[in-house]
Amino acid sequence: xxxxxxxxxxKSSKLQRYQALVVGEKGIWRLVKYExxxxxxxxxxxxxxxxxxxxxxxxxxxxxxxGVVFGSNVVLRHPGKLRLKRNVVIDDNSVLDAxxxxxxxxxxxxxxxxxxxxxxxxxxGDVEIGDNANIGSNCQIFSAKKVKIGKNVLIAxxxxxxxxxxxxxxxxxxxxxxxxxxxxxxxxxxxxLGASVKVLDGVTIGEGAIIAAGAVVTEDIPSxxxxxxxxxxxIKLRK
Numbered sequence: 001x002x003x004x005x006x007x008x009x010x011k012s013s014k015l016q017r018y019q020a021l022v023v024g025e026k027g028i029w030r031l032v033k034y035e036x037x038x039x040x041x042x043x044x045x046x047x048x049x050x051x052x053x054x055x056x057x058x059x060x061x062x063x064x065x066x067g068v069v070f071g072s073n074v075v076l077r078h079p080g081k082l083r084l085k086r087n088v089v090i091d092d093n094s095v096l097d098a099x100x101x102x103x104x105x106x107x108x109x110x111x112x113x114x115x116x117x118x119x120x121x122x123x124x125g126d127v128e129i130g131d132n133a134n135i136g137s138n139c140q141i142f143s144a145k146k147v148k149i150g151k152n153v154l155i156a157x158x159x160x161x162x163x164x165x166x167x168x169x170x171x172x173x174x175x176x177x178x179x180x181x182x183x184x185x186x187x188x189x190x191x192x193l194g195a196s197v198k199v200l201d202g203v204t205i206g207e208g209a210i211i212a213a214g215a216v217v218t219e220d221i222p223s224x225x226x227x228x229x230x231x232x233x234x235i236k237l238r239k
Contacts, residue, residue, distance in 0.1 A: 024078030034060060045072050081105025091116035100124035125163060144182035150189035158196040161185055165201045188223065208238060
């Protein structure tokens with residue numbers, strides 16, 4: 001039985017559904033370990049909390065490099081599918097959720113900063129974030145297939161990358177029952193997404209592009225373009 005089945009199965013216990021939701025791996029010891037780590041470190045503020053999380057959170061993760069910093073109240077779900085390289089900072093109240101039954105999860109490169117209240121979450125998809133990326137506060141990155149963010153990418157506050165959609169062709173069937181579509185999103189190296197930018201599923205943004213604040217990107221943007229508007233259109237090329 002996969003994760004989604006456990007979450008919706010009427011015969012599974014509340015404990016099984018909880019474990020499927022937050023831990024993603026079977027075995028009572030994995031659940032106990034998760035509960036102990038979060039109980040004794042997640043909520044603690046200040047330097048003591050930073051120290052405890054730097055020592056305890058890596059016990060849950062798939063892999064982690066040195067110098068990784070977790071702010072207070074950072075939520076890790078399916079932590080065995082989270083892989084963080086050196087000097088990553090995950091600010092307060094952020095969520096890393098690698099949920100899925102047969103996905104790889106979330107890979108975060110070196111020197112990446114994830115701002116507070118940001119949610120990076122999968123529904124059987126993968127997220128890859130390149131080295132030196134900076135993701136602002138209150139962003140959301142959702143993946144039902146693959147969201148790839150290149151190196152040195154700047155993503156301003158309140159941006160939303162929507163790596164999946166819904167099937168809606170049959171008006172007589174509730175949309176929630178018609179399943180999902182997912183093509184993925186790719187953001188090239190050295191891209192800057194302004195505040196509140198929305199990037200929809202299936203979009204590729206080329207290297208060095210700039211997307212103006214508030215834009216909704218529904219189609220591919222070429223490299224070194226400056227684009228804005230709803231839907232986003234190329235305004236000019238940088239070179």
